[in-house]
Amino acid sequence: HPVPVIAIDGPSASGKGTIAQRVANELNYHYLDSGALYRLVALKAMQCHTDLTDQTTLATMATQLDVVFAAGTVRLEGTIVADAIRTEQCGILASKIAAYPPVRDALLSRQHAFRLPPGLVTDGRDMGSVVFPDATLKIFLTASAEVRAERRYKQLKEKGISATIPDLLQDIQKRDARDRNRSVAPLQQNSDARILDTTSLSVIQVLNKVIAWYTEVC
Numbered sequence: 001h002p003v004p005v006i007a008i009d010g011p012s013a014s015g016k017g018t019i020a021q022r023v024a025n026e027l028n029y030h031y032l033d034s035g036a037l038y039r040l041v042a043l044k045a046m047q048c049h050t051d052l053t054d055q056t057t058l059a060t061m062a063t064q065l066d067v068v069f070a071a072g073t074v075r076l077e078g079t080i081v082a083d084a085i086r087t088e089q090c091g092i093l094a095s096k097i098a099a100y101p102p103v104r105d106a107l108l109s110r111q112h113a114f115r116l117p118p119g120l121v122t123d124g125r126d127m128g129s130v131v132f133p134d135a136t137l138k139i140f141l142t143a144s145a146e147v148r149a150e151r152r153y154k155q156l157k158e159k160g161i162s163a164t165i166p167d168l169l170q171d172i173q174k175r176d177a178r179d180r181n182r183s184v185a186p187l188q189q190n191s192d193a194r195i196l197d198t199t200s201l202s203v204i205q206v207l208n209k210v211i212a213w214y215t216e217v218c
């Protein structure tokens, strides 16, 4: 039997990260935040002043990235960068470099390495479609752009990062368009994914739904 995978895809700020982490805790499974990998490449590129159109160099960077996810945080070359990768600037840059096929290819085996017993919960844009096409359960998590902007606002505020809802809404809409319209691994609702609209659901309600679906399929 292959190691089970719960793949949660969806647009930015849909609550994927929160839900995937909670599900992983509940089941005692491993967790992969695939967006963090794109953000880490973006951060490294910013630090190195890399030419952001140089796909080959960015892909090499992605392959060689010295990253450790442990103890609830993430380290890039030994330095904690959990907050540094969460900025809007880093997210926007991540979505730009995520459109480059060589960068996506470079991150593929790194993502597969997270599939370890007893199981994996992962979130991103193409977890069910490209990275783990044989996932046990595939979910497309979504919410209205307005609700996503509000959630992101609260999340940033808690971290002491200043932002405004109209700016965040605009960023979210731009990022959605870029993630949906790119030619490789675009964000899309696949026919084999179950759609979960969280616009008017609480975290607990979403968590219960995911666990119920998983119990159904495994």
Ligand code: C5P
Pocket (backbone or CB within 6 Å): 012, 013, 034, 035, 036, 038, 039, 091, 094, 095, 096, 098, 099, 123, 124, 125, 126, 127, 175, 179
């Ligand atoms: O999910 P998060 O907002 O952290 O992801 C940052 C960016 O990385 C996304 O806007 C998207 O362009 C890209 N990404 C991706 N494929 C994934 C996860 C993230 O293209 N599986």
